[in-house]
Amino acid sequence: MATLAAALIAFAAPASAARIDDQFQAWLAKDLWPEAKAKGISKATFDAAFQGVSPNLKLPDLVLPGEKPKTPKKQHQAEFGSPGNYFSEKTLGAVTSGGRARAGANAKTLAAIEKRFGVPGGVVLAIWGRESGFGAAKMPYDAFEVLGTKAFLATRKEMFRKELLAGLEMVERGLVSRKAMRSSWAGALGQPQFLPTSFLKHAVDFDGDGRADIWNSTPDTLASIANYLVHYGWAKGRDWGFEVSLPESVTCALEGPDQGKKISDWAAMGITRVGGKPFPQNEARAEGFLMMPAGRNGPAFIVTPNFYVLKEYNESDVYALFIGHGADRIASGDRRFVGNWGKVDGLYRSDVATMQRGLEKLGYDVGGADGLPGFKTRRSIGDWQAKNGRAATCFPDKGLLEAMR
Known part of the structure; x- marks a missing residue:
């Protein structure tokens, strides 16, 4: 009985590294190998x-x-920052200047990629720069x-x-x-940072040497990125989106990929492109979506379905916006956001999760109480604010936190 009790205690206690390695080797042999075979x-x-x-x-x-799965304290206690932090000029500037430098050196390849796949060179270059520093990032694992x-x-x-x-x-x-199977800490491979399933689906031999080499070949890397976007529905001839001015009469609660309108209809509501240019004719007739990653606390955008294709590369509004904005700057020079990113009201991600749970109790679909205010959370905030006599900002603040406690 004592032996059984000791065994149960040993099983329940967190395992030592040596014992975990023994279990790992047993798992390889008895579980993984049969399926691999x-x-x-x-x-x-x-x-x-x-x-x-x-x-x-x-x-x-x-x-x-x-052990049991748990939410890391670091994540729970992390400060909730402005989405504008993602667009530091150091990072964005490195991608755009590096992209412009490589646009000339790879002009022929990029033109051939755009002709075959319909993805502009600036978009491909921006992803390449963001994912691996144009191939300079080390893969230490x-x-x-x-x-x-x-x-x-x-x-x-x-x-x-x-x-x-x-x-x-x-x-x-x-x-x-x-030997070449080196990766990031998340298991992503090569210059486009593909997971293995993405490599098998999307990697392209574009330099004609008979193999898709996303580790050493620039043409293969760039074409593979474009092929990935096409697989997820990149619409040839369409932009990713436009920064816009949003009148006070238009509620920020209209945000989201499920609330699309013809871009001409958005324009009829008084939404205009920053800088005064009209929306392109082909875009005006097509569907667009309001996207405000910081609510009225930052720039506003009318985006196209291609914006959501960019999100397939990394499930994040700010990532897709970084790539789209970076691509514009690679193609047209240093045109920065016109709208300013406001400061956040001294909140933690746990505070945002509290707001989300409070809104859920009121019947709102916030997309989950994860402490990250996606478009469902932002528009729910805006709707609640308007219904409660507050200015609709569609962004977390201390007043909302107090109301939801």
Whole structure:
């Protein structure tokens, strides 16, 4: 009985690194290998992939044996900052100046990519610059260590298991050498930062050497990025969006990809492009969407479906806006946002989550109480503010927090 009790205590307690490694090796042999074999992975490829590999317990979002998933305190206590922080001139300037420098050097390739895929060169360059510093970023991790650790211990095991098996397929098919499988901490590969499933779906041989090389080939890297966007619905001939001036008479609660109107209809409501230019004729007849990442606390935009294609690369409004704005600056020079990003009212992400839960109790769909105010949260705030006699800002503030406590 004492032996059984000791065993139960050992199982329930957080595992030591050595014991986790033993469990990892058993998982590889008894769980992962049978599935890999069924998918056509050879034992030689499998063994080479995991030779000398142990779980990296320093990676984020892991759940160790004997522990329960938990929200990191750091995330809960993180200050809620202005979306404008994402657009520091140091980062944005490096992408735009670097993009312009490479636009000339790769003009022929970019023209061929735009002709084949319909994606403007500026967009492709902005993604390349943002993802890997135009290929300069180091990939410090062994991809099989990262993907193996996460498939075994992460909060999203099934997703990483799928990526791990795709990585094995890449090596098995000779698409990349085992040695070249270096990645970010999240398991992303090469200059476009593709996960293995994205490589298998979207990587393109554009330099004609017979293999898609997103590690060393600039043409293959750029074309693969464009192919990725096309797969998710990039509309040839359309812009990503326009910065606009929003009259006080138009509520910010109209934001969102499910509240589209013809751009000419937005214009009829008094919304105008900053700088005074009219919307292009082809855009005026097509659908657009109001997008205000900081509510009335920052610039406003009318975006096209291509904006939401950019979000497929990284599920974030500010990421897509960074890429679209960076692409404009690469193509047309340093035209910065006209609207100013306001300051945030001394809040934490936990405060934003409190507001979201309060709005949910009132029947609003805020897209989840995660402490990140996406468009559903922003427009819910605006609607609640208007109904309660407040100026509709569509952005969290201390007054709203007090009202929702």
